Amino acid sequence: MPVPLGDRDQAVRWFTEERQVLLSALELAGGHGFDRHAAHLAWAVTTFLNQRGYWEDWTSSLRAALSAAVRLADDRLEAYAHGVLGFAGISLDRPDDARRHLELAYERYRRTGDLAGQARVELNLGWISDRAGQPGPALAHAREALRLHRLAGHVTGQAFALNAVGWSHAQLGDHHAAIESCEQALALFTSVDNVLGQAITWTSLGHTHLQLDAFDAAVGCYEHAVRLRREIGHRRLEADALVSLGEAHLAAGDVASARRVWRQARDIHASLEAADTDGIDAKLATLR
Structure with missing residues (x-):
């Protein structure tokens, strides 16, 4: 018999309680x-x-x-x-x-x-390039993803691609283009009420403002990212945003705030199944 779930918190509790049953059923x-x-x-x-x-x-x-x-x-x-x-x-x-x-x-x-499927693959290939320190190829994959999502008429996909384009521009030092693309992405994500996309894009904007030494703007963007990631319950992404927020606080000279949010990020990492707190511990050690 179906179990009525009134909101996200109830759904998360249900999945938590039934996780092993669901995996056994699978x-x-x-x-x-x-x-x-x-x-x-x-x-x-x-x-x-x-x-x-x-x-x-x-x-x-x-x-x-x-x-x-x-x-x-x-x-x-x-x-x-x-x-x-x-x-x-x-x-x-x-x-x-x-x-x-x-x-x-x-x-x-x-x-x-499936054009949208091809576009999703392009985005992920771009993510691999970005993590390998290759922003040029990452930008090329993001632009191809945007082209395919536009052909498919997939609005949310276009927004994710625009954010990826903006992020790659930021890595290449073209901050004006980065902000322009990310603001387009944010508008699309807001129009379809995609909270995860908004959270990711606020992170991209925070990173870009931090590169421009616009510390207050960076802190504000990262605070948006933390709040939205916390709202959707994505613990790892929330911790990532807290780490970035701490870096913005530190760049602005606010050591106490950096320490506070890094400790929050550490607590989250320690609660995850594959806990890895070494990176955050190293950051905290620099503040002593």
């Missing part, structure tokens, strides 16, 4: 010939597992979904599974694994004529 479905159910269950839990830091469960459920899609010989399901595994690989700092999955996803999206 495993049973995949093991007894209910492959489409297994794939759909994996998609149903992927956001929760990622946002709450259950990364081992996240990747294992995605692999189960991919196996189910392969057995079904369903290109669309395979493309989506490879795409999300690629995203997971980037998130967990496994770029070679991520690229392999993304290339397989792109091939299937192209075969099925």
Whole structure:
């Protein structure tokens, strides 16, 4: 019997309580010939597992979904599974694994004529380039993602691509173009009420203002990013925004505020399944 969930907090509590049951159901479905159910269950839990830091469960459920899609010989399901595994690989700092999955996803999206899917792959390939310190290739991928999303008429996708274009411009030192592109992204995200996109774009704007030594503006942008990431319950992204906010406070000479928000970020990292507090501990140590 369906359980009514009144708001996001109730949904998070339900997923937390039922996580092991859902994962067991996914495993049973995949093991007894209910492959489409297994794939759909994996998609149903992927956001929760990622946002709450259950990364081992996240990747294992995605692999189960991919196996189910392969057995079904369903290109669309395979493309989506490879795409999300690629995203997971980037998130967990496994770029070679991520690229392999993304290339397989792109091939299937192209075969099925899914322009928005191809655009998502381009964005993630750009993310790999950005993390490798290659802003030029990252910008090229972001522009191609924007072109494909426009062809597909996908407004949210266009917004994510515009943010990526802006971020890459910032890495290349073109701050005017970065702010212009990110403000376009923010307007689109606001028009479709996409809170995650708004949070990510406020981070890009904060980074750009920090590069321009506009410390008050940077702090304000990062505070928006923290608030919105906290609102959607994405713990890892909230911690990332707190780290950036601390850097802005420190650049502005506000050591006490930097220490406060870095401690908050550390507490979040310590609560995640794959806790890694070394980077934040090192930042805090510089303030002593």
